[in-house]
Amino acid sequence: MRIIKIFDTTLRDGEQSPGSSMNVDEKIQIAKQLVKLGVDVIEAGFPIASPGDFEAVKRIATEVTGSTIAGLARAKEEDITRAWEAIKDAPQKRIHTFHSTSDIHLKYQFRVSREEALKRSVEMVKLARSLIEDVEFSPMDATRTELPYLVEVVEAVIEAGASTVNIPDTVGYTSPVEFGRVIKAIKDRIGDRAVISVHCHNDLGLAVANSLVAVMNGAGQVECTVNGIGERAGNCSMEEVVMNLATRKDFYQVSTNINTKEIIRTSRLLTRITGIPVQPNKAIVGANAFAHESGIHQDGLLKEKMTYEIIKPEDIGLKQTELVLGKHSGRHAFKERLRELGYDLSPDEIETAFKKFKHLADQKKDIFDDDIAALISEEVSKIPETYSLLDLSVSAGIHVKPTATMKLKVGDRIVEKVAYGDGPVDAVYKAIADVTETKSNLLKFEVKSITGGTDALGEVLVSLEEDGKRVRGQGADTDILIAAAKAYINALNKLAARKSPGNV
Ligand code: KIV
Numbered sequence: 001m002r003i004i005k006i007f008d009t010t011l012r013d014g015e016q017s018p019g020s021s022m023n024v025d026e027k028i029q030i031a032k033q034l035v036k037l038g039v040d041v042i043e044a045g046f047p048i049a050s051p052g053d054f055e056a057v058k059r060i061a062t063e064v065t066g067s068t069i070a071g072l073a074r075a076k077e078e079d080i081t082r083a084w085e086a087i088k089d090a091p092q093k094r095i096h097t098f099h100s101t102s103d104i105h106l107k108y109q110f111r112v113s114r115e116e117a118l119k120r121s122v123e124m125v126k127l128a129r130s131l132i133e134d135v136e137f138s139p140m141d142a143t144r145t146e147l148p149y150l151v152e153v154v155e156a157v158i159e160a161g162a163s164t165v166n167i168p169d170t171v172g173y174t175s176p177v178e179f180g181r182v183i184k185a186i187k188d189r190i191g192d193r194a195v196i197s198v199h200c201h202n203d204l205g206l207a208v209a210n211s212l213v214a215v216m217n218g219a220g221q222v223e224c225t226v227n228g229i230g231e232r233a234g235n236c237s238m239e240e241v242v243m244n245l246a247t248r249k250d251f252y253q254v255s256t257n258i259n260t261k262e263i264i265r266t267s268r269l270l271t272r273i274t275g276i277p278v279q280p281n282k283a284i285v286g287a288n289a290f291a292h293e294s295g296i297h298q299d300g301l302l303k304e305k306m307t308y309e310i311i312k313p314e315d316i317g318l319k320q321t322e323l324v325l326g327k328h329s330g331r332h333a334f335k336e337r338l339r340e341l342g343y344d345l346s347p348d349e350i351e352t353a354f355k356k357f358k359h360l361a362d363q364k365k366d367i368f369d370d371d372i373a374a375l376i377s378e379e380v381s382k383i384p385e386t387y388s389l390l391d392l393s394v395s396a397g398i399h400v401k402p403t404a405t406m407k408l409k410v411g412d413r414i415v416e417k418v419a420y421g422d423g424p425v426d427a428v429y430k431a432i433a434d435v436t437e438t439k440s441n442l443l444k445f446e447v448k449s450i451t452g453g454t455d456a457l458g459e460v461l462v463s464l465e466e467d468g469k470r471v472r473g474q475g476a477d478t479d480i481l482i483a484a485a486k487a488y489i490n491a492l493n494k495l496a497a498r499k500s501p502g503n504v
């Protein structure tokens with residue numbers, strides 16, 4: 001059976017989602033999980049884009065083994081040498097270079113002729129090939145490129161040494177029947193001289209459908225992102241394309257190297273790290289994807305699961321029950337649960353997380369997977385703590401002016417502050433803003449309960465912006481005001497970390 005390669009671009013195209021930027025340690029966590037998931041290629045970033053991007057790709061190339069690590073480069077000499085510098089230490093590596101080919105891009109954006117675009121593409125593939133064996137080329141905006149010219153570029157770059165030609169639907173413009181024809185035309189022309197890859201954006205909601213039809217017409221690699229994150233409406237969703245191929249193997253007659261049991265863990269880890277939620281009705285990984293509400297469906301399911309269930313929840317790694325630990329659970333059980341949840345923490349990080357868990361278990365009887373994930377997200381993120389919360393008390397009520405009294409550690413100073421606000425959260429945020437002298441704007445403030453009950457762990461997510469840089473902060477606690485303070489401080493720490501070189 002034909003194996004379709006899964007090329008994951010969560011850390012590159014996915015990171016282009018508004019508000020989803022991750023720091024280097026977070027990217028490493030995701031990359032390690034992608035290896036467990038079994039992706040063939042991890043596009044780790046765009047090394048020339050910034051020193052932070054370079055550093056992230058370099059560290060992934062050195063620390064993450066088991067998948068090919070790709071670095072993106074425009075068809076420019078400096079991009080290609082920078083990408084090579086970043087990935088050269090990886091045991092399996094790839095340079096992915098691209099040049100636009102549509103007349104719209106060539107005329108209005110790059111102001112070069114078709115001949116010039118073709119010449120640069122060929123020269124840059126040759127340059128990349130002089131450094132590395134595995135070279136992928138993308139004719140950007142391929143689906144708005146005249147087909148004969150697209151085929152000419154594809155043949156020329158294969159001749160120059162590209163072993164994968166990726167056909168991007170950059171603006172999510174194509175539709176399944178049309179895209180199938182394009183892929184077939186390319187396949188008929190190039191045969192097995194190179195792998196055809198597809199890279200579909202979801203502007204019209206067709207990224208997964210377009211990728212599947214491409215597979216049917218000879219594509220051997222699909223580029224996608226976890227939870228479908230990405231610029232604008234996102235990219236082809238990894239879990240959807242993979243589960244289509246797995247569930248309808250009878251129809252597609254292909255397989256992938258993905259261990260589908262790692263899907264839910266990967267999805268949750270990404271949500272936790274980026275703070276980008278998954279819509280509840282999203283296929284495969286949405287909270288309601290396996291929830292059957294109607295009486296007729298429930299009746300059928302009780303008699304025979306096959307009546308209404310086409311995917312077993314266990315196949316994507318969902319457990320029957322997620323009630324895991326309580327006050328009396330020991331270190332061993334906790335460590336085991338972390339491992340099952342996909343966290344790869346050092347002994348020190350486990351110890352800190354265990355202390356937090358014990359503290360939570362004193363406040364809350366049942367600890368669920370989501371509680372644990374929320375608790376240890378700070379450990380995973382490893383943001384240097386420029387600011388940390390030492391103490392907080394708040395008074396508020398119908399006849400009391402909301403007042404926050406706060407003690408913060410700023411570097412090695414301890415600062416105390418009292419602030420008043422329109423409400424308790426406002427008072428807390430005014431105190432923090434005063435102490436940290438932040439110039440950032442608060443763009444979004446969300447509160448959610450991680451699990452049920454009045455003792456539920458509350459999670460607060462905030463988005464801040466400063467000098468065009470956006471960050472998301474999160475904080476969890478059974479006291480929602482403490483969670484709010486932690487989230488704001490976490491975001492401010494991320495902004496501070498971004499100001500120091502080497503961080504993204
Ligand atoms: O969407 C696109 O065209 C891209 C290329 C860089 C492959 O992301």
Ligand code: ZN
Nearest residue numbers: 013170199201
């Ligand atoms: Zn893209």
